[in-house]
Amino acid sequence: MNTLDREIPLTPAAHSNAALHQRKTSTLSARRWKETLLxxxxxxxxLLLFVVFLFYPLVQSVYLSVHETDPRGRVAGYVGLDNFIDIFTSEKFYKSLEVTGLFTLLTVPTGIALSLLLAALTHNHLRGMRIFQFIFSLPVVLSVGTSAVIWMMLYHPSVGMLNYLLSLAGVQPVAWLTDPKLALLSVSLMTIWMNLGFTYIVLLSGLQGIPDDIYDSAKIDGAGPFRTFVQIIMPLLSPTLFFVLIVSIIGAFQSFGQIHILTKGGPVDSTDVLVYSLYQDAFINFRFGTGSAQALVLFVLILILTIVQFKAFERNVHYQ
Structure with a gap:
């Protein structure tokens, strides 16, 4: 008992209240521990899936990037930063980086602009719009492999639908996938169509999240459809556009499946993007150390690019 208790003796009721308060505190603490454990x-x-499929491969990539491996992937010796030096002194790396940047410029702005146009046209509540929304969303259900096979048939030089339509117009057949000048453009067209469904759904959801009162207020103020869309809807849609931009650029830098199926990085390395170059080093040439180093370089590039986007564009994003 402390001095205060000796000077002012506690009544039985006070002792009971203090004990009750202590029991409540301990009960609340035990409940919080149970909720945290649950x-x-x-x-x-x-967390287990993240550890197995994300964190462990990342740690293993860092480990392999500073080692040399044999064709079976077993560590043969420590090489330090030699793998990274080989990458940054390789002309092929900068060529792949250039192709990746051009591929991103061809696919991301065009895909977002087309998806935004389709979302704006099908956003109204006219009868039958649900059918068009369903049609424009269809590519999202197809895998990369399925989409690539479909477009491979369309691009076929002799029996492909695209060359057949050109022949009806009196135009000579086009070597869509074997001409170095057209191969990257052809793969980009296929990628735009493949990503159209996801981008369209996200942008359409963003438009549907804007209250109808805003449209009515703009009409009352005398604003036309174009002015309403540019000066009112676009700022309100900016968080969705910002999200789509970041996700699309990350997806463009990680594109692999359609390139592997359609062109295999050719012709003359015209479609040899960073991920496909990584795949060739690691799983064709069995240079797992160099492949792991390239994976880390690609990760850092995407991280830096994402941070730059946040610094440059987030200030123009208007959150409601």
């Missing part, structure tokens, strides 16, 4: 139990499957 939360970690529910998170355990996701």
């Amino acid at each position: 939360g970690y139990i529910f998170l355990a499957p996701s």
